[in-house]
Each structure stands twice: as C-alpha cells, then as structure tokens.
Amino acid sequence: MFNIAGKSYAMNVITPVRWYLAWLNKVIFYAALKIPSTLSGLITLSLIHYARWVIIGRNQFPHMAPEQPREQLKYSYMLFFSNFNGSWDQYVDSFTFSIPGGLDMFWKWNVRYSKSVALTPFHRYIQYNQLETQHYYNAYPLAASNDVKSAKTVKAALIAFDQELRKGTDAEFLARYNTLLRGLQHDMGDMYPTPIVSMAAYQLERRHQRHERQLQELKAAASEGGV
C-alpha cells in the first residue's frame, strides 16, 4: 500500500448513504460552501492539503464498456478524499477533537455512521470504509502544506524586496531587510525529511528501497554478463 508519499498521506473513504437521503448531503455541502464560517475549523487545521466530499449516485458509477455488466446498487455513496500531513491517527484525531460537530453533519445520513465522539467507534468506521491507495505520487515529498504556503509567501516577498534593492541608503536597506525578516518570521522553518509517519510505513519504505537496490544490482550484473 502507498497511502504515504513523503510527508503526505492520501485518504479515500467511501461510505454508503441511502439513495433517497443523498440529496440532503448535497444541500449541506452546498450550504457549507456558501457560508465559509462553517469551514473555518477545517481551514484552521493547517495539516490539510486538500479535502473533498462528493456524492456518487447509485446510477453514477462508471460504466466503461458495453460488456461490463450493469450493477444494481442499493446505496448511493459518499466519497471523501483528502491529502494531509502526518499520520492517520494524527489526522483523524485532529478532526474529531476540533470539529466533531462538522463531521457529524457531513456523515450524518451515512449508513452505520458511529458519530465522531467517542473516538474508537469512529476510528473503526473510517478504517473499515477506507480504500487503500495503490499508487501515490508527490512532487514535493519534503513539503508539508504549511511549507508550500510559506514558500509562496517567501517567494513573493523576495521578489518585492528585490525590486526595491538598490533604492535608498544603507540604513534604509537595513530597515527594509529587517521588515522583510519580520514579515516572514512564520515562514522560515527548515524543510528536511523526517519525521517518519509510523514504524510500519518506515519499515515498508526501507524494504521497498532495498528491493529497488537489489533489482538495480541484478540488472547491472545481467548487463555485465551480457557483455
């Protein structure tokens, strides 16, 4: 499984919802987008890169070719798709600690939804309905979502600073430089590897790297043998 790439975790959760109630979810999603304050908890959780909820009607599942048999689905489904930094536990826990009411509102009509508090039944619900990621590409494996935001802030500030670079006296330059630093004081965090997300994921990654290395060695040996 490749739920993890660099500092990011990809989560897909698909949960059944009674088809005749799915429209209620759509109304709630619509209202949430119209009234931004309902999402302020989500936005404040800075570990989230991205989160999306979608209702897939029971007749909306892909039908790729005429020979694919038609499915008779009993339920519509809600797909929750998110990319975040940190471990599964950290993410799910942050959600339930911070915005339990919001979660309950989004999942309320889903079949067998446990409510977000207490925690253990909620953990089980998400785990049971999670689709493991088979392939996950991350262009910036060292970057958390905060790092991406900071990088953009730093870039814009540096470009603006550069345009004023040759103006004024040395003292004015120093004052401008200090102002620049002050403005970026929450955007100067280092960007290194670590921390590992879990021992299991860490062991998996090391095994994967070892296999890759062995494969390269075998290839090299084979090509030498060929000559």
Added chain:
Amino acid sequence: MTKQLDLLDIQGNVIRAYGRFGYPVARYVFLNIRNAARARTFVGKLTKKVTTATQWGDGIGQVKKPVWTVNVAFTYQGLKELEVPRESLMNFAPEFAAGMKARRDILGDDGPSAPELWDPIWQENRETRDKDVHIFVSLNASAPGWPANGRDLIETSYEQLELAWQWLKDIVAQHGGGVVILGGNVGDNGALLDYQDCKVVMEQGKPTAKEHFGYTDGIGDPVFEGVPYDTDRVNGRGKQLENQQWAPLATGEFLLGHIDEAKEYPPAPNPVLLSRNGTYMIYRKLHENVATFDAYLDEHGSKYPGGKELLAAKFVGRWRDNGAPLVKAPDAASKAVFDKQLAVADKEGQDELLCNFTYDADMSGAKCPFSAHIRRINPRASLQMISEPGDPPGSLKNSVGAFDTPGALTNRRRVLRRGLPYGDVKDRTRDDGNHGIIIMMLNSDINRQFEFVQQQWINYGNDFKAGNDKEILLGNHSVDDRFPSKAVLQVEPTGNDTPYILSKIPRLVETRGGDYFFVPSLTALRMIAKGLIDPT
C-alpha cells in the same frame, strides 16, 4: 470537582510528584525475573509496602506521610515473566510491548542519543533474557527532623534512602534468586551502579525545583478530575474553555478505566481490574550537556538584543530564576513588576502568577517563541491559529470559534511529569560529567500522548508553522552539517524589532536510556502477585 478517585487503589507516584511533597532524593531500581513463582511472591511482599495516593494526615484513622515511599511498575516482558495470561498481554498497547528502544525512530533517539550509547543497563535491555528489565521499583526519601537537626537536607534524606534500599535488598535476598537487581546504571566517573540515584539541585543550602541548566521544572504539570489536593491548581494546568475559564482534564487521559477527553474508556487490557486505576509510565534518562549549553547561551547572549537572561528565558518560555512566564513578563521591565507581585503573593497567588496564562495575547510568539519548551510541550489553546489576507505580515491570530473547544489539539496530548535531576555538575566547562534528569511521564496512551509530543512537537515544528525547526532545549538537534538546526525567536509583527535566529543549535540534551512501563493499581498488583489475572 465532583469525581472522587479511589486514592487507596492508585499508586502514589501517579498523583504526586514526590519532589514537590518534600522527598528530595530517590533511587530507581530495575530487576530481572529468574523464577516466576518466587517473583510473584516478591511482588506480593513489595505490594504491602507500596505507597498509595491517599491523603496524608496525623489524625486518628489517617494515613501518616511515609518517611520513604515505594512504587512499582513492570515492562511488557516483566508482565510476561510474571505469567500474566497472553490474552491480557496482547491487549496492552503495541508500543508498550515493543519498548522504547524499538521506537527510536519515532522518538528521534539518534546520533549521541542512539541506544548503542545508552547506559549498559539500557543497552542490554531487550537483547538477552537475563538482562531484560522486568520490574521497576522507585524509592523516594524525605528528611525527618530537617532543618531543625541543623544538618544537610540531602545527607539526612540519604540516611532514610539507605534504609529503604537495605529493605529492598533484603526482600530480594529472601526470594532465593527469584529476582535479581540489574547493574549498569552509570554514576559518577563512569561507575556502574545497581540503581539510578537522583536528588534535587540545592542552592545555598535550600532545595530547588531546578535542573542543571538552571530552569525550574514541573511548574505546569497537568491537573485532572478527581485529585483532591489539586483543586486549587486548575487554572493554567487543566484545559482552557471557551469562556476563558479552566477545568480539570478528564481522568481517563492519565488513568486507565476512566472516561477520557474523547468520552470513552481508553484502550486497556482485560480484566478491567488489571488496568483500572493503572497507567503507563515512560522512564527516560536525559543527560544534560552543560558546557555546550553555557557556551551556546554565552555566544548568542552577547549578541541578543535583550541580553543573556532573556535569551535563556526564550529557550524555555520562563525566566530561569523564578519561572516567571514570558507571556506575563516578556522583558526586563515587566519582569521586575512580576517579581514584586510574586514576592508578596501567598501560595495560591504565586501559583496563579506562574501558571494561569494563555497565549491568546501572544499568537505571533513575540513574547514566548513558538519553539520555546513550554509552548511546544503544552501549547494550551494556541494551535487554533491562522493568518488571513490583509493581516500584518508575520502575524498570526486566533481563529475564534473554529474548533469546538479551544484546546482541541492540546487536551489529548498532555502528559504527567515526574522525576528528579541526577548527579552534580562539578565542572561546568565539561559535558561529560554525571548530570541530567530522570523524567518519568505518565499517560494512558503512550503513542497518542508522549510519543506524539516527542515526535511532532519536540523534534518537528509543522503544527507551529515552523517546518522542521525543533524545540530549542530538548530537540534532537542535528549533528549533520547538511541539516543544521535553527529556531526563530519571533517579534511583534507591527513593531520595529527583528526576529532573532538561533543558528546551528547543538544537541543540548541526550537520551541515555529508558523504557515503557505499566504502573498497576494496588488491586492489580495483588492479583498479579497471587497469579489471579484471568481475562475470561
């Protein structure tokens, strides 16, 4: 506070930081089990003497304050050797079963903190069966008659500690090789001892709550529901509520078998009597590099605009001399006012001054930096932060009402801290003396509480919008020149100051050993001793 805990069933060290209750010295002893039946009898004998959390008094029918205390805990292997049934064992937390050494990559115990460099007792632990640490016994002693006896506090307490130690050795001897005391705790001049010795740091003949860098330790220890002698200590130590008030944390954050902050019983093994009123303990021996610390503080103290002592305070979030929090005393002038208030305050007032604060008025970290020790260990409600277009550059603000409770991201990451300094600093120009602290942290979920704080908040900074920047004092600062450690000391975004950058922070604290333990209730101890644990 409405809940009443069964204090006679809970071990005393869970509820009391003994140092604060007049026990200035301690000895931590580790034993290996060689015969299960005799080891159980040994545990039974210990249990009769175990200090509970009950309230002390000199009246009729009250339990007198003991001159020395005894507490017991077990590693996973220890419980296995005592023949606790497999079904119960398998329901303990996986990280408890794995042990601290196996969790090194989560904890950041690398470089000079790597297990290969730990004290022999911890290096050899979990390698061969006969060197495994199975049982932990802690002995804390007080000094009856001091100061009226005109003698040294430490010396007087050590006499009592020797009695306790002799008592323990005697009962070990009575159990015919059923248990053996493990050696290999490094003491002065590299000597290998049969125990870890600890004592408070003395200043001018008086005991202090300081460690070897000079900071006062343990001020902000959490307060939770049901502890009768903590009722007037809730402000600043419990959880922050919407209305600016404080409430004690849920008992289940620190004791198994009680409802926690997620309104459920924390995961724990069966039978309930095995886990209820018990908890997990993290034992860690942390060496303090005093010479490196002094040199680094001097180097930057001479450049830092606020001077050396303010810089030292910025490392931790509290001033070294009296623990004054930077949030209340951010500079020399406000510190002078604070000191005057502290000097005339009664005990309760002092507590309010030292502990009752929030970061609500310091969301940008101009007073207490984001990488300071106390802000990282316990961010209170300050993780509910955002910046929006139009805000002054470099500022953060409270995202009011975003979370269902202001402490949402903090309340389930709290850890009780126990322990004492060890050794003496005989030469402040050297790092390699025998000096540091033994810290024992208690919580009901090692992974969710201790390991999370250690990994995400001490050795990483993303939750504080600080990228990979680590906590200044305890962070496992890089020894690799390609990844030098740094920290930013923030300033008022709308002022004229410049943020100060602490560059190339050296490793100030190094791990020298430790493991994860289970601290059973008195009931569980008796059942373990009798071999009565049955989860069915």
